Amino acid sequence: MSSHVDVAATTDLAEGGLLGATLPDGTVVCLYNRDGEIGAVGGQCTHAEFAMADGTLHGDGTIECAWHGARFDCRTGVVRRPPAIDPLAVYSVRVEGGRVLVGPRLGGAMGRSA
Numbered sequence: 001m002s003s004h005v006d007v008a009a010t011t012d013l014a015e016g017g018l019l020g021a022t023l024p025d026g027t028v029v030c031l032y033n034r035d036g037e038i039g040a041v042g043g044q045c046t047h048a049e050f051a052m053a054d055g056t057l058h059g060d061g062t063i064e065c066a067w068h069g070a071r072f073d074c075r076t077g078v079v080r081r082p083p084a085i086d087p088l089a090v091y092s093v094r095v096e097g098g099r100v101l102v103g104p105r106l107g108g109a110m111g112r113s114a
């Protein structure tokens, strides 16, 4: 039994790329491919809810929001550059048979600022 859901093909996610996806419960996530490592963070910036998938994945492993330039660590979700204050959620991801499967949110309290 798996709580992971199939959201995309790995071929939809180029190296260095970002891709938005919606889980069955309506949660929006942002998939990333950092040098072949695929993961998922919350799909909306914690600053003003801009779509993270419209941002940029940098070589240092941060995802930059396209609106006001906040940066988040793609593995932990923690803020690396303001104006965002709160971290992005991070989700469990599995890659199987060329598909990207997203599961539960990880590390509930990690990086919480309040």
Ligand code: FES
Binding pocket: 045, 046, 047, 048, 049, 050, 065, 066, 067, 068, 069, 070, 083, 084
């Ligand atoms: S909405 Fe992302 S930095 Fe403002």
